[in-house]
Amino acid sequence: MAVSGSALADDILQTLSDIGRTADADFPIAKAALYLAAARLPGLNLGPYERHLERLTKEVADYAGPGTPTLADQYEALVQVIDRRYGYGGNESVFDDLDAANLARVIDTRRGLPVALGIVYMEVCNRLGWSLVGLDFPGRFLVRLDCSGERKILDLFEGGRELLPPDLRGMLKTMAGADAELQPQYLSEMTARQVVLRLEDNIRVRQMQRGDLADAADTLALMLTIAPDAGHLWREAGIVNARLDRVVSAVEALEAYLKCAPGEENGYEASLLLQELRAKLN
Structure with missing residues (x-):
């Protein structure tokens, strides 16, 4: 190391x-x-x-x-x-x-x-x-x-x-x-990356439970740094940033989610939220 x-x-x-x-x-x-x-x-x-x-x-x-x-x-x-x-x-x-x-x-x-x-x-x-x-x-x-x-x-x-x-x-x-x-x-066997993400997710979940949305957004940003292709994390980052009224960050995260995970079950809801957020930028 x-x-x-x-x-x-x-x-x-x-x-x-x-x-x-x-x-x-x-x-x-x-x-x-x-x-x-x-x-x-x-x-x-x-x-x-x-x-x-x-x-x-x-x-x-x-x-x-x-x-x-x-x-x-x-x-x-x-x-x-x-x-x-x-x-x-x-x-x-x-x-x-x-x-x-x-x-x-x-x-x-x-x-x-x-x-x-x-x-x-x-x-x-x-x-x-x-x-x-x-x-x-x-x-x-x-x-x-x-x-x-x-x-x-x-x-x-x-x-x-x-x-x-x-x-x-x-x-x-x-x-x-x-x-x-x-x-x-x-x-099922986890990759080493998945193990570290599970560690970080324990932090994120506790922050969300406490209502510390800004801290949870920071944790998601760190998680995405080591797992940039994790679509579900981009979606979660988009939702959390939207709740914080960080519109630009939320739009970027949801766009990344739709690019990483096209056709996913939650894609339609994410697209609707993305449209609402883009309207706020106009």
Whole structure:
């Protein structure tokens, strides 16, 4: 990741823009999350966070030992070092704390949302050449560790607890109701970009719930910097900016949405809103 010194605001936005042009396969998950954190914390020195991730990676590798680690070796090394030695985890209070979705603050406090914890684990695994991917499970971010045809689904918020099908079914029913049943899409693999967007969306949702529309618009702008082709984000940005009476920004966002996602289900409503907003500019 190689970040040194205090990143300036223009440098941060330029780096995020560069990340936004990166292919999904090469998307730098921790770098993206840390620069998003720096965008909210002026003067933040990212160097210590990079060194911390380097140290975590080395200690996990040392714990796993020489040679090619098995799935069990990888799992034990990750949990013993990141969860038990360094104390990364979560509790119910983090769900109301915006800092729990800010990777720099998560590293500072060792407390974060499930997806923030996932980014720490995923970055370590990426550096070691291990396969750990995020899963788009309803209501709780989970990860899957794969090695030599074997796999474990883990809840990092619960200390890296392995989840078997009955556990997943029970968790789903708790989140979605007694009639909910497991579906293949609930365990679909997320790209690294999608994982970081899920992290940011936790911030956006809480800002919207609090009525902080201007902050939510800023968050959407940051999300679009790393995902410029995400049509649904352009639509949301258009709606939020329209509510703020930022007509020019709303028009630009809705035009981008219609260009990115032609023929989408919500396209007609977006077109009507766009016409109304354009009329205000005349």
